[in-house]
Amino acid sequence: MNVTALVVMDMLNSYDHDDADLLAKSVEEVVGPLAALIRQAEERDDVELVYVNDNHGDFAAGPAELTRRALEGRRPDLVEPILPPEGCAFLPKVRHSAFYGTSLDYLLRRKGVGTVVLAGQVTEQCVLYSALDAYVREFDVRVAADCVAHIHADLAEAAMRMMTCNMRAEAAPGEHCL
Amino acid sequence: MNVTALVVMDMLNSYDHDDADLLAKSVEEVVGPLAALIRQAEERDDVELVYVNDNHGDFAAGPAELTRRALEGRRPDLVEPILPPEGCAFLPKVRHSAFYGTSLDYLLRRKGVGTVVLAGQVTEQCVLYSALDAYVREFDVRVAADCVAHIHADLAEAAMRMMTCNMRAEAAPGEHCL
Amino acid sequence: MNVTALVVMDMLNSYDHDDADLLAKSVEEVVGPLAALIRQAEERDDVELVYVNDNHGDFAAGPAELTRRALEGRRPDLVEPILPPEGCAFLPKVRHSAFYGTSLDYLLRRKGVGTVVLAGQVTEQCVLYSALDAYVREFDVRVAADCVAHIHADLAEAAMRMMTCNMRAEAAPGEHCL
Amino acid sequence: MNVTALVVMDMLNSYDHDDADLLAKSVEEVVGPLAALIRQAEERDDVELVYVNDNHGDFAAGPAELTRRALEGRRPDLVEPILPPEGCAFLPKVRHSAFYGTSLDYLLRRKGVGTVVLAGQVTEQCVLYSALDAYVREFDVRVAADCVAHIHADLAEAAMRMMTCNMRAEAAPGEHCL
Numbered sequence: 031m032n033v034t035a036l037v038v039m040d041m042l043n044s045y046d047h048d049d050a051d052l053l054a055k056s057v058e059e060v061v062g063p064l065a066a067l068i069r070q071a072e073e074r075d076d077v078e079l080v081y082v083n084d085n086h087g088d089f090a091a092g093p094a095e096l097t098r099r100a101l102e103g104r105r106p107d108l109v110e111p112i113l114p115p116e117g118c119a120f121l122p123k124v125r126h127s128a129f130y131g132t133s134l135d136y137l138l139r140r141k142g143v144g145t146v147v148l149a150g151q152v153t154e155q156c157v158l159y160s161a162l163d164a165y166v167r168e169f170d171v172r173v174a175a176d177c178v179a180h181i182h183a184d185l186a187e188a189a190m191r192m193m194t195c196n197m198r199a200e201a202a203p204g205e206h207c208l
Numbered sequence: 209m210n211v212t213a214l215v216v217m218d219m220l221n222s223y224d225h226d227d228a229d230l231l232a233k234s235v236e237e238v239v240g241p242l243a244a245l246i247r248q249a250e251e252r253d254d255v256e257l258v259y260v261n262d263n264h265g266d267f268a269a270g271p272a273e274l275t276r277r278a279l280e281g282r283r284p285d286l287v288e289p290i291l292p293p294e295g296c297a298f299l300p301k302v303r304h305s306a307f308y309g310t311s312l313d314y315l316l317r318r319k320g321v322g323t324v325v326l327a328g329q330v331t332e333q334c335v336l337y338s339a340l341d342a343y344v345r346e347f348d349v350r351v352a353a354d355c356v357a358h359i360h361a362d363l364a365e366a367a368m369r370m371m372t373c374n375m376r377a378e379a380a381p382g383e384h385c386l
Numbered sequence: 387m388n389v390t391a392l393v394v395m396d397m398l399n400s401y402d403h404d405d406a407d408l409l410a411k412s413v414e415e416v417v418g419p420l421a422a423l424i425r426q427a428e429e430r431d432d433v434e435l436v437y438v439n440d441n442h443g444d445f446a447a448g449p450a451e452l453t454r455r456a457l458e459g460r461r462p463d464l465v466e467p468i469l470p471p472e473g474c475a476f477l478p479k480v481r482h483s484a485f486y487g488t489s490l491d492y493l494l495r496r497k498g499v500g501t502v503v504l505a506g507q508v509t510e511q512c513v514l515y516s517a518l519d520a521y522v523r524e525f526d527v528r529v530a531a532d533c534v535a536h537i538h539a540d541l542a543e544a545a546m547r548m549m550t551c552n553m554r555a556e557a558a559p560g561e562h563c564l
Numbered sequence: 565m566n567v568t569a570l571v572v573m574d575m576l577n578s579y580d581h582d583d584a585d586l587l588a589k590s591v592e593e594v595v596g597p598l599a600a601l602i603r604q605a606e607e608r609d610d611v612e613l614v615y616v617n618d619n620h621g622d623f624a625a626g627p628a629e630l631t632r633r634a635l636e637g638r639r640p641d642l643v644e645p646i647l648p649p650e651g652c653a654f655l656p657k658v659r660h661s662a663f664y665g666t667s668l669d670y671l672l673r674r675k676g677v678g679t680v681v682l683a684g685q686v687t688e689q690c691v692l693y694s695a696l697d698a699y700v701r702e703f704d705v706r707v708a709a710d711c712v713a714h715i716h717a718d719l720a721e722a723a724m725r726m727m728t729c730n731m732r733a734e735a736a737p738g739e740h741c742l
Binding site: 080089090091092093094095117118119120121122123124125130131132133135136137 | 258267268269270271272273295296297298299300301302303308309310311313314315
Binding site: 436445446447448449450451473474475476477478479480481486487488489491492493 | 624625626627629651652653654655656657658659665666669670671
């Protein structure tokens with residue numbers, strides 16, 4: 031069985047940082063398709079659903095705490111639709127890439143994952159960096175193009191080109207990613 | 209300021225695995241000095257207290273869940289005295305070394321840590337392996353000799369010799385480690 | 387002493403790959419300033435000069451072999467001016483980032499490096515990716531703007547913006563980097 | 565095809581360090597079986613032969629240089645029989661584990677390796693530590709018991725027990741390892 035992982039990045043956000051408004055505007059368009067993609071992943075036996083989320087410098091925080099803070103933040107409407115399902119893998123991260131300082135690499139290999147589908151925020155930052163770290167480890171990379179949110183549209187477009195041209199990533203609508 | 213980290217390993221344990229009884233017997237002697245060492249670490253401004261604990265294959269589990277399970281396990285008396293203090297750094301790990309697949313290396317560097325004090329279980333396994341991973345990264349390593357628990361006494365003794373002879377670790381009673 | 391490292395990436399190239407002509411055209415403009423920067427690094431006691439170069443899939447190849455092949459390639463004129471000085475640190479790499487699968491992180495920390503100056507090729511690929519990996523490890527990053535070569539000018543420009551805006555990198559002419 | 569890798573560790577040694585005489589004495593007994601094992605690996609299509617060798621702090625040294633120095637050291641008789649064959653993968657390492665700061669993990673995965681056979685020196689140090697790093701990455705580990713050399717016999721014995729009991733490693737004579 032060729033297992034696919036859906037990696038949902040940094041969607042538990044309280045939207046109180048710099049550029050949060052620009053980002054939230056983009057997330058508004060993404061949250062619907064992403065919620066649908068997450069539900070699709072849950073229903074599939076051959077898909078591993080993994081949340082990887084920044085701990086925002088708090089090394090004591092686990093899934094429960096990070097979820098609570100996001101819900102109490104400025105945009106709970108962007109958090110509620112994509113809450114991690116019960117029992118879903120949840121890895122706090124400490125820096126931009128989903129692979130750095132986390133067990134993601136180990137988790138993916140243990141589950142026999144060959145293809146990593148990336149979704150979440152921010153296209154030109156964590157999504158791009160995690161795509162790179164997946165690519166150097168020779169995972170196939172797919173970007174759910176309507177499920178990734180950006181701060182700067184032009185950098186996001188350049189990031190999409192970098193991923194598809196230089197990292198052999200496939201870009202597709204979420205509904206065709208799994 | 210030369211910062212020291214106290215790393216408490218795998219003490220949130222439900223003691224229902226192979227060799228758990230052998231281990232628990234050793235933990236009984238360790239839990240008192242370790243609880244004292246943890247309290248000492250809490251009171252010191254120049255000591256970072258970090259719990260690193262196996263997730264036992266459950267990638268959804270955070271600090272709250274791992275703590276709850278240990279308290280509901282076979283030996284809550286070995287867990288209660290060393291519960292992680294509120295707000296204390298807590299890194300779930302997935303394999304034997306405290307550094308593998310965790311943000312421990314990043315956390316230690318960010319806090320300016322030079323010396324790592326190791327405590328917890330198991331001397332001849334996770335403690336030894338984490339000592340190695342600290343040593344290759346050129347942290348100074350100290351083992352709190354009365355705060356580490358073993359399964360096999362002879363292997364634990366060999367592990368202590370490996371750490372002190374081959375990894376330049378210092379072995380000392382917990383009360384002299386910080 | 388705050389040590390700076392000059393990391394020269396992938397300049398030992400036989401220029402026989404896809405897009406090599408586009409790249410070589412950009413390298414032509416870079417090789418002069420880069421050669422000057424390398425000489426400057428050699429003369430400074432507080433600068434570590436490190437070459438990191440792809441092994442192009444040959445895990446048997448060391449510095450001598452990679453140098454020889456580049457000199458026997460299609461553009462020795464782009465290689466001769468930047469040959470690694472005798473005794474200079476030289477790390478073969480296997481993928482795009484200079485940090486992945488190499489001892490660069492260890493080397494930088496051992497030498498007490500705080501600032502990493504990036505030079506070489508390709509701006510929108512290895513340079514960008516290595517900048518990211520330096521940034522997540524909390525090194526200060528500087529890009530020698532006239533010493534990095536690109537394949538696609540627009541992606542290179544986006545990469546420079548990503549590095550300066552999102553990774554707090556400084557971009558400066560090589561002569562002001564050390 | 566289930567690929568096996570034979571990893572030969574630290575055999576390019578000039579034997580001028582502390583404890584070199586104790587070590588050399590053990591290597592004398594190992595060098596014959598190890599040379600035979602290396603030849604066997606060379607003849608097999610499903611075996612990857614990989615040398616991983618300490619750079620002894622010289623980040624400029626590649627395979628050619630490390631080989632030359634070992635041959636010019638105090639015990640060329642222990643080096644000549646196990647010289648790396650032409651074209652054989654050769655990874656300089658910087659610390660004790662063959663995985664730390666090297667591309668070994670990447671190389672093994674790229675070649676589809678499932679089982680790692682460990683040989684070389686020192687049983688209770690680099691061999692033990694590399695066994696651990698292979699085990700946490702979920703490679704099957706085999707130790708070529710008559711092809712590993714020690715400094716301290718008692719620690720080597722403890723190391724063998726740690727590998728076979730705690731890391732599920734198999735210990736077998738070299739001739740049965742591939």
